[in-house]
Amino acid sequence: MTGGGEHDKCQKQSGHSHAASFGFDTRAIHHAFSPVDFKRAVQPPVFLTSTYGFESVEANDAAAALGGRLYAREYNPTTEILEQRLANLEGAEAGLVVSTGMAAFGTLILSLLSQGDELVVHKTLYSNTVAMVEQGLPRFGIKVVPVDLSDPSNLDTAITEKTKLVYFETPVNPLSSILDISAISERAHARGVKVAVDSTFASPALQRPIEHGADIVLHSLTKYINGHGDTLGGALLGDAETLHRLHETGLRYITGATLAPHSAFLIMRGLKTLSLRMDRHSASALAIARMLEAHPAVSWVSYPFLESHPGQAIARKQMTQGSGMLAFGLHAGFAGARNMLDHLQLMTRAVSLGDTDTLIYHPASITRARQSIRKDAHMISGVGDDLIRLSVGLEDVDDLIGDLQQALATL
Structure with missing residues (x-):
């Protein structure tokens, strides 16, 4: 230091x-x-x-x-x-x-x-x-x-x-x-x-x-x-x-x-490549968030630079772009989230975030699995059974959108 x-x-x-x-x-x-x-x-x-x-x-x-x-x-x-x-x-x-x-x-x-x-x-x-x-x-x-x-x-x-x-x-x-x-x-x-x-x-x-x-x-x-x-x-x-x-x-x-x-x-x-990567993460995440928001299988989307986000004005005041992280939920809830993730062909089902690879996971599924060995495991405040967290990577955004669309079509 x-x-x-x-x-x-x-x-x-x-x-x-x-x-x-x-x-x-x-x-x-x-x-x-x-x-x-x-x-x-x-x-x-x-x-x-x-x-x-x-x-x-x-x-x-x-x-x-x-x-x-x-x-x-x-x-x-x-x-x-x-x-x-x-x-x-x-x-x-x-x-x-x-x-x-x-x-x-x-x-x-x-x-x-x-x-x-x-x-x-x-x-x-x-x-x-x-x-x-x-x-x-x-x-x-x-x-x-x-x-x-x-x-x-x-x-x-x-x-x-x-x-x-x-x-x-x-x-x-x-x-x-x-x-x-x-x-x-x-x-x-x-x-x-x-x-x-x-x-x-x-x-x-x-x-x-x-x-x-x-x-x-x-x-x-x-x-x-x-x-x-x-x-x-x-x-x-x-x-x-x-x-x-x-x-x-x-x-x-x-x-x-x-x-x-x-x-x-x-x-x-x-x-050394941080800002270049954040440009791509942010642009792709915004495009995906807008696609998800318009999809009939999706009940809600949370992305800081979406016009519908309640914190958008504050986000634009203190952030230059919205980053690559978004959360969304499906009308089909817990079971629908598991089904959709199982049908993804390109995105990686994994925890963590911020990688070049797109990573997606379902917190409720992980929490339920952990409860078998950690009795005190529980969902954090505000996180429902339907929430899916998506860390948008650096792949071609059209490929990412296509993967989501084909998986959502199975619901």
């Missing part, structure tokens, strides 16, 4: 000038790396080492004084480049990358909250985050307060003197509903409470929550930022002081959830 003066030093050492006037794509490709500093290698090297050697005791001391530059759990040159690049793209002072998106959430919460503190969350969250807030955090004496943040005024009664953080996703998984980052942040800040936003569904190519008042941004790097379905990762981005705390407590001794340097390399490779 790099921030503050150390971040500035790394900026000056780079062979490229990274002025604010440089565009998003230029910074996604070049920021925080110069071939001159790495024996002229155009791609960042992958530093596969568990520890570091020093030419003298004094040099060893100097590395220790920088914090965590003695051992690979806390520092790696490859992951440092990724941290600086992501922070720059999000408009943050500093960044921290970890092994998964859930590791990012655990690092955030367990570093900033203690026994007796309260966490306000939106009523609908990613299913494993729900498990953490319902089962994990109460064990440590942290009270979780679920709130419908689609009405930001609900914060007025939810926040108490014990509240330390407000946390939500937007767009929300899996409903693709939209929350107003600016309105929520304004109310939370008026009570002296920080705001953290999971922006995984949008990526920094489409949405930068810090620009709208958020304090911390979380990403599952596994998804759009990597974009190729071949590695896991998570990131936290925000002010240098908070990120230093997350590094020195969360990563160093609470979670120890280090991102592998080869994973950092793969994620940086994906980052």
Whole structure:
């Protein structure tokens, strides 16, 4: 994790000038790396080492004084480049990358909250985050307060003197509903409470929550930022002081959830084409959403840039495009969803999202299957038996539409 003066030093050492006037794509490709500093290698090297050697005791001391530059759990040159690049793209002072998106959430919460503190969350969250807030955090004496943040005024009664953080996703998984980052942040800040936003569904190519008042941004790097379905990762981005705390407590001794340097390399490779991919994901998803909305077998569609979406105005205010995620339901309900998915010929039936491949799944089916081994498994708030989540990939959109149409025709 790099921030503050150390971040500035790394900026000056780079062979490229990274002025604010440089565009998003230029910074996604070049920021925080110069071939001159790495024996002229155009791609960042992958530093596969568990520890570091020093030419003298004094040099060893100097590395220790920088914090965590003695051992690979806390520092790696490859992951440092990724941290600086992501922070720059999000408009943050500093960044921290970890092994998964859930590791990012655990690092955030367990570093900033203690026994007796309260966490306000939106009523609908990613299913494993729900498990953490319902089962994990109460064990440590942290009270979780679920709130419908689609009405930001609900914060007025939810926040108490014990509240330390407000946390939500937007767009929300899996409903693709939209929350107003600016309105929520304004109310939370008026009570002296920080705001953290999971922006995984949008990526920094489409949405930068810090620009709208958020304090911390979380990403599952596994998804759009990597974009190729071949590695896991998570990131936290925000002010240098908070990120230093997350590094020195969360990563160093609470979670120890280090991102592998080869994973950092793969994620940086994906980052270089992020905005190009998000353009295609978004254009195809909008075309598919419009087709589904007009189909007689479909009862509802939720996509942020559809004219019928209740959060469309807010989405267009804080996002440049609608991303590749949409949700829809069928008149035939649970059984119809299972039938339709079984008749797909091109789309892949799989969890996860943000890949080049189109991925589709039926949460209710997964939940019922899990209940045989996890008695506490349940559908998250707002998700019905009919909901189908679709992560639109980079295939030809006409092929994707054709696959959906032939599967829907079987109902």
